[in-house]
Ligand code: ADP
Ligand code: MG
């Protein structure tokens with residue numbers, strides 16, 4: 001008898017907070033910088049150096065908790081998670097185990113195609129604050145490993161879900177929603193590729209209908225949504241394969257190799273007891289007053305969902321556009337600012353999702369990296385819709401604006417790209433084209449209506465592309481019908 005299996009998935013998501021300074025010292029969190037230039041005795045774990053909590057980190061943690069329906073703890077405590085690794089000079093990581101800052105929240109996800117949507121609540125067990133570790137560089141040629149401590153002490157939130165997800169689609173929906181919510185709060189850029197959002201996938205399988213959880217593995221090193229999906233499929237088959245052979249799944253931490261599309265054992269999974277957690281004696285318990293929570297709540301402003309709802313109402317965008325434009329904070333802002341100048345939400349949305357998205361994909365850019373101003377996009381839309389340039393030229397101008405943020409108005413003027421609206425010149429050029437292409441003219445007159453397309457093309461070419469194809473076509477039709 002073949003058995004049916006179901007998959008159970010819980011996620012541990014780390015997000016790097018975009019505070020100016022580290023969690024327990026005043027060192028800069030800015031990405032990059034020469035190795036070991038953003039360090040001090042505190043983040044290096046020197047004897048006698050004392051950590052002090054960065055208040056912004058607490059604010060951001062509370063904001064994340066409020067945005068995901070968590071309960072905020074009245075008292076939160078930092079614990080030491082003890083382990084040795086060369087990127088961790090303290091020999092412990094300051095994290096939270098017993099009294100995390102937020103608990104018992106959840107977010108609602110939507111999966112499935114239009115018409116067969118399923119809406120589910122994924123519970124969030126807790127959110128805790130912790131510090132990041134340094135980075136190791138292994139120089140295999142020289143046979144040395146180097147350590148850069150710039151990242152040591154950068155604040156992280158760890159968001160732990162309950163094992164409520166059943167497949168890759170739900171996992172992606174959960175991650176995407178979480179990313180949107182946190183990015184909207186402005187507390188993290190949440191980029192998987194750059195490591196400001198890191199996902200560990202805990203996965204087990206069990207026989208369908210069984211209420212007990214199976215033994216799980218934890219998978220790391222997932223740098224894209226695509227990798228997350230592939231890793232889930234691969235691990236699910238691996239575990240089912242083991243069970244079908246009558247073997248047991250071992251509790252392990254595994255590393256996903258995206259090139260090989262396979263995961264490998266890193267270590268047999270350690271237990272929480274192995275870390276000898278204890279409250280950090282250098283950091284007093286933190287009381288969180290209702291007034292403080294209230295002040296964070298006020299500073300958060302419009303929530304992600306409120307923004308989406310407002311966009312839907314104010315701009316009447318179709319679902320797909322709405323989802324895309326609210327997907328990145330920088331894009332939503334660019335859209336709103338442009339619309340506030342030109343008052344053409346449909347056109348702004350079309351340009352952003354059309355030419356703009358095409359070029360962003362080509363360059364591998366995020367909305368954050370866009371360089372053109374809302375004023376310039378509004379200007380381009382205006383001159384195009386006033387009929388001062390045609391659509392081919394508008395796209396060309398958009399591309400120059402995309403890369404160099406030129407003023408479309410000035411650019412069209414300078415390069416002489418404006419449409420030629422001189423009707424007699426148009427007629428003269430069209431007539432000349434008809435004379436040069438008697439075959440097309442014959443074809444048209446003998447009933448092949450499509451033959452006019454060629455004549456339009458030739459006339460456009462003769463006018464250097466600077467005519468309105470619609471106007472050219474009607475001039476040709478007029479001339480042809482008078483033959
Ligand atoms: P640890 O403390 O070892 O990291 P936790 O109990 O905190 O383990 O769980 C970590 C993550 O693993 C959570 O997201 C949780 O939902 C998930 N998880 C726990 N048990 C299972 C299981 N049997 N199958 C799938 N996911 C699980
Ligand atoms: Mg854990």
Ligand code: ZN
Nearest residue numbers: 025027040043
């Ligand atoms: Zn420091």
